[in-house]
Amino acid sequence: MRIGVAGLGNVAQGLLTLLEENHGQIIAQCGQPIEVAAVASRSRREVDLGGAEFSHDVAALATRNDVDVIVELMGGEGAALELVKSALNHGKSVVTANKAILAAHGDALFDLAAARGVALGIEASVAGGIPVIAALTRSLAANQIERVTGIINGTCNFILSAMSDQGAGFEDALSKAQQLGFAEADPTFDMGGIDAAHKLAILAALAFGVPFDRNAVFVEGITDVTPDDITYARELGYCIKLLGITRRTAEGIEMRVHPALVPLGAMLASVNGVMNAVQINNNATGSLLFHGPGAGGRATASSVLADLVSIARGDRPIRLANSTVTATMLPMAAVESAAYLRIPVVDQPGVFARIATILSDHGISIEGAIQRERAIADRKVPIVVVTQPVPEAVMTRAVAALQALPAVVDRVRRIRVEHAAA
Numbered sequence: 123m124r125i126g127v128a129g130l131g132n133v134a135q136g137l138l139t140l141l142e143e144n145h146g147q148i149i150a151q152c153g154q155p156i157e158v159a160a161v162a163s164r165s166r167r168e169v170d171l172g173g174a175e176f177s178h179d180v181a182a183l184a185t186r187n188d189v190d191v192i193v194e195l196m197g198g199e200g201a202a203l204e205l206v207k208s209a210l211n212h213g214k215s216v217v218t219a220n221k222a223i224l225a226a227h228g229d230a231l232f233d234l235a236a237a238r239g240v241a242l243g244i245e246a247s248v249a250g251g252i253p254v255i256a257a258l259t260r261s262l263a264a265n266q267i268e269r270v271t272g273i274i275n276g277t278c279n280f281i282l283s284a285m286s287d288q289g290a291g292f293e294d295a296l297s298k299a300q301q302l303g304f305a306e307a308d309p310t311f312d313m314g315g316i317d318a319a320h321k322l323a324i325l326a327a328l329a330f331g332v333p334f335d336r337n338a339v340f341v342e343g344i345t346d347v348t349p350d351d352i353t354y355a356r357e358l359g360y361c362i363k364l365l366g367i368t369r370r371t372a373e374g375i376e377m378r379v380h381p382a383l384v385p386l387g388a389m390l391a392s393v394n395g396v397m398n399a400v401q402i403n404n405n406a407t408g409s410l411l412f413h414g415p416g417a418g419g420r421a422t423a424s425s426v427l428a429d430l431v432s433i434a435r436g437d438r439p440i441r442l443a444n445s446t447v448t449a450t451m452l453p454m455a456a457v458e459s460a461a462y463l464r465i466p467v468v469d470q471p472g473v474f475a476r477i478a479t480i481l482s483d484h485g486i487s488i489e490g491a492i493q494r495e496r497a498i499a500d501r502k503v504p505i506v507v508v509t510q511p512v513p514e515a516v517m518t519r520a521v522a523a524l525q526a527l528p529a530v531v532d533r534v535r536r537i538r539v540e541h542a543a544a
């Protein structure tokens with residue numbers, strides 16, 4: 123099988139290395155070698171292409187007669203999307219690591235692949251080296267998926283872990299991540315939860331047959347999480363993670379990315395640093411946790427290679443789960459979750475009682491609380507409570523009522539609590 127590789131960055135270089143290093147294993151598994159016929163990219167990086175032809179003309183890869191499969195490893199949307207569409211239209215199978223194009227155009231691309239009778243391999247698009255796409259589309263394909271919960275952005279997990287382990291502030295943890303090469307120079311895409319939302323949109327489409335739609339994902343990033351929140355959460359028995367959650371409920375499918383308090387004993391609580399993990403709950407096996415490197419050229423190339431081996435063997439292309447079912451999306455206002463509330467108040471008698479009354483008036487029960495005894499110079503003290511689960515809209519109204527209390531002197535901070543991640 124002859125492949126054309128678009129892009130010559132981290133993942134493409136990892137792929138070239140693994141194709142060489144695992145040559146014997148690949149022939150044993152596929153019954154044929156996988157050869158790189160051509161590489162096309164913007165710049166000619168100093169990489170040994172092992173005899174493959176190099177060109178700057180990425181689009182031309184799709185029409186080459188000596189290429190059977192296109193591997194799109196450029197990232198971005200414009201040129202990458204055009205290449206993938208053109209390759210599929212020319213009857214070539216495609217393997218891509220590009221979550222951005224899948225999260226927006228996945229349905230159209232899978233339809234096109236099916237119409238042309240070719241494969242679209244996307245294992246590398248979510249959680250790097252962790253075989254979570256194969257788990258959803260093959261290993262667990264016949265099971266009813268109930269929930270997928272993931273730590274699917276290694277940069278955010280590194281930062282939250284550093285804040286938790288070393289007591290670092292957000293900015294310090296971010297610059298450490300940048301120094302170590304774990305964060306982009308412009309980190310907004312990761313910190314804002316957008317990258318995780320793209321991956322969650324893909325997981326939801328595969329798990330529940332909803333359209334690939336990154337705009338349907340509720341997104342909140344980690345920039346507002348403070349070292350105080352991490353300290354209070356720990357006192358209450360939780361750590362804070364950026365989670366991507368998609369869940370089937372009787373009312374519809376949830377799709378959300380936000381920071382969340384996770385019980386310290388939960389499996390996901392032990393996923394630290396740049397590691398990723400995806401927990402899949404289904405009606406046959408219960409809870410499964412897939413843990414490993416969510417990024418890195420070599421680890422991600424492992425997923426690309428797995429798709430190539432599958433195509434070389436002639437495996438049937440993956441099908442979209444329940445694609446005949448029209449799944450209803452659950453609006454965020456109807457999603458039920460517990461909340462951690464940090465309420466900065468003036469230290470005066472009766473404040474806690476007034477807060478408890480407002481929550482109770484909204485039908486919200488308090489599960490745990492911290493009220494600092496120590497006096498702070500300006501007499502501001504945080505009252506921290508963890509509530510029972512209520513619909514999002516109810517919590518929003520309650521937070522607005524708390525915010526309007528004269529004793530509340532600063533913004534009420536709210537972070538959702540995910541007991542189901544345990």
Ligand SMILES: NC(=O)c1ccc[n+]([C@@H]2O[C@H](COP(=O)([O-])OP(=O)(O)OC[C@H]3O[C@@H](n4cnc5c(N)ncnc54)[C@H](OP(=O)(O)O)[C@@H]3O)[C@@H](O)[C@H]2O)c1
Nearest residue numbers: 129130131132133163164165195196197201219220417418
């Ligand atoms: N790195 C990871 O750990 C990881 C993990 C999971 C998924 N992915 C996905 O894998 C894909 C590749 O990521 P990467 O980390 O390998 O990226 P990268 O290191 O930035 O490499 C991208 C390569 O594509 C080339 N390129 C970009 N836009 C191009 C265009 N319009 N025309 C021609 N060539 C173009 C770049 O050329 P220049 O050399 O001129 O910049 C570079 O060689 C992305 O979709 C990414 O989201 C990456």
